[in-house]
Amino acid sequence: MKTFLIVSGCLAAAFVIFLIIYNRWAVKQRIVGAWVTSTPDGSLIMIQFEGSDAGGTYKQLIKRDDTQLREFGHWVRGMGFIRMIIMTTDVVRHPRFGQDTQYNVSWISADSFKIDGPERDKWEFKRAPENVRIDFDASKPAAAERTGSS
DSSP states (O other), X not given: OHHHHHHHHHHHHHXXXXXXXXXXXXXXXXXXXXXXXXXXXXXXXXXXXXXXXXXXXXXEEEEETTEEEEEEEEEEEETTEEEEEEEEEXXXXXXXXXXXXXXXXXXXXXXXXXXXXXXXXXXXXXXXXXXXXXXXXXXXXXHHHHHTOO
């Protein structure tokens, strides 16, 4: 019985030490920047966090076939989670518009993390190259330029 208690105590202590070390490492990870992922339905998703390590604004772009859905909002980071509020979106009557929604965040490495919550079901993002940025303000070519006609 003593051996069982000693082994159980050591395993519990090792687990607690692991959690402390992981949490210290996770807190040091920088979420600011651009991240990309894809989903089984063929969507390419890019999200860009701007601001400080504690919070700021985000832009999200989902591309699938010929459609693009944009989302812009505010985010705040906590221990193991991120809270996001949609401030504007291309989705008419979005159910989460203006709502403070919490997502669980777990770091896989310094260049990848997983986000889990409403409409972001276990999405695994990888850091995008530094030259990849979302620019919602970029002008779109006129119809004549797109078709090549004058």
